[in-house]
Amino acid sequence: MGKLTIDSRKRKKSNAVISQYDVAADVKNRISLRGVQSKYFHVRAFSNGCYILEPRVLVKPLGLSERSLKMIDQSVTHLLKGKSSTPIDLSPFI
Numbered sequence: 001m002g003k004l005t006i007d008s009r010k011r012k013k014s015n016a017v018i019s020q021y022d023v024a025a026d027v028k029n030r031i032s033l034r035g036v037q038s039k040y041f042h043v044r045a046f047s048n049g050c051y052i053l054e055p056r057v058l059v060k061p062l063g064l065s066e067r068s069l070k071m072i073d074q075s076v077t078h079l080l081k082g083k084s085s086t087p088i089d090l091s092p093f094i
Contacts, residue, residue: 023031038055045051064072078084 019035021034025031033053036055038057040056040058041053042056043051043053
């Protein structure tokens with residue numbers, strides 16, 4: 001009869017701990033992270049008191065082409081002036 005356990009080569013390797021330290025929250029419930037490589041994080045708080053921080057990279061507005069920015073500006077200008085199409089009936093798709 002074969003084994004019922006997963007072969008050690010097929011197991012997922014867990015993330016290694018790079019650094020470990022204790023930190024206390026200040027009066028405004030802030031903590032300082034040491035040696036971070038990212039400026040922005042997405043935080044998930046769990047009911048058991050755990051927090052998961054995932055690094056985020058924000059896209060700069062200059063990432064859009066000049067043509068796209070011009071089209072967005074024109075669209076906003078037209079919308080503010082009241083130039084818009086008639087409402088679209090989406091009831092057939094419901």
